[in-house]
Amino acid sequence: MSALFLSNLAAQRELLGQLHTLAPDVQAAGERIAQALRAGGKLLLCGNGGSAADAQHIAAELTGRFIQERRPLAAVALTTDTSALTCIGNDYSFDDIFARQLQAIARPGDVLLAISTSGNSRNVMRAVEVARSEGVISIGLLGRDGGALRALCDLSLVVPSTVTARIQESHILIGHTLCGLIEQELGLV
Numbered sequence: 001m002s003a004l005f006l007s008n009l010a011a012q013r014e015l016l017g018q019l020h021t022l023a024p025d026v027q028a029a030g031e032r033i034a035q036a037l038r039a040g041g042k043l044l045l046c047g048n049g050g051s052a053a054d055a056q057h058i059a060a061e062l063t064g065r066f067i068q069e070r071r072p073l074a075a076v077a078l079t080t081d082t083s084a085l086t087c088i089g090n091d092y093s094f095d096d097i098f099a100r101q102l103q104a105i106a107r108p109g110d111v112l113l114a115i116s117t118s119g120n121s122r123n124v125m126r127a128v129e130v131a132r133s134e135g136v137i138s139i140g141l142l143g144r145d146g147g148a149l150r151a152l153c154d155l156s157l158v159v160p161s162t163v164t165a166r167i168q169e170s171h172i173l174i175g176h177t178l179c180g181l182i183e184q185e186l187g188l189v
């Protein structure tokens, strides 16, 4: 068990080494999301497996509460509606499960947080492509070398580990940091 703890600490140390490039990008991502929310837009989130859980977790911090009592903020995880996911997956393609929901509810000025540890999940890539065509800013929360999503997204936050679990552990740290920045930016804490 202690091997897992040590492996997590090593990944966090590697992340620390990237802080000079990552911190300004996380700050920029928080500001962009806050700007969109201030203007009446919303944050949409997507990802597979553990990243679907992260998408829901981050959305809940905003619609519910992160640190302090405040008005709810508009955030929707595209991972939660099993009817939409099974209908679109079954009738169209699993690659379309996020893109089609996004087409239905996204408006120009919204932001998409696209979460993928490999950076290569087809359904997340398809969502980012649709985001671009709908005037939605895309922020990638990625791992490894960022994969294909790195270049597709308007802004990419890449955790430089090659282990999926370690990347996810850093993703939720960055997700919480974004929630804190958003609350600060909106003057709500």
Ligand SMILES: O=C(CO)[C@@H](O)[C@H](O)[C@H](O)[C@H](O)COP(=O)(O)O
Pocket (backbone or CB within 6 Å): 048, 049, 050, 051, 115, 116, 117, 118, 119, 120, 121, 124, 164, 165, 168
């Ligand atoms: O949580 C884990 C592994 O820690 C898995 O459920 C993992 O999220 C799934 O294999 C995903 O399908 C991986 O997708 P992605 O992060 O490469 O986009």
Ligand SMILES: [Zn+2]
Pocket (backbone or CB within 6 Å): 050, 164, 165, 168
């Ligand atoms: Zn996991």
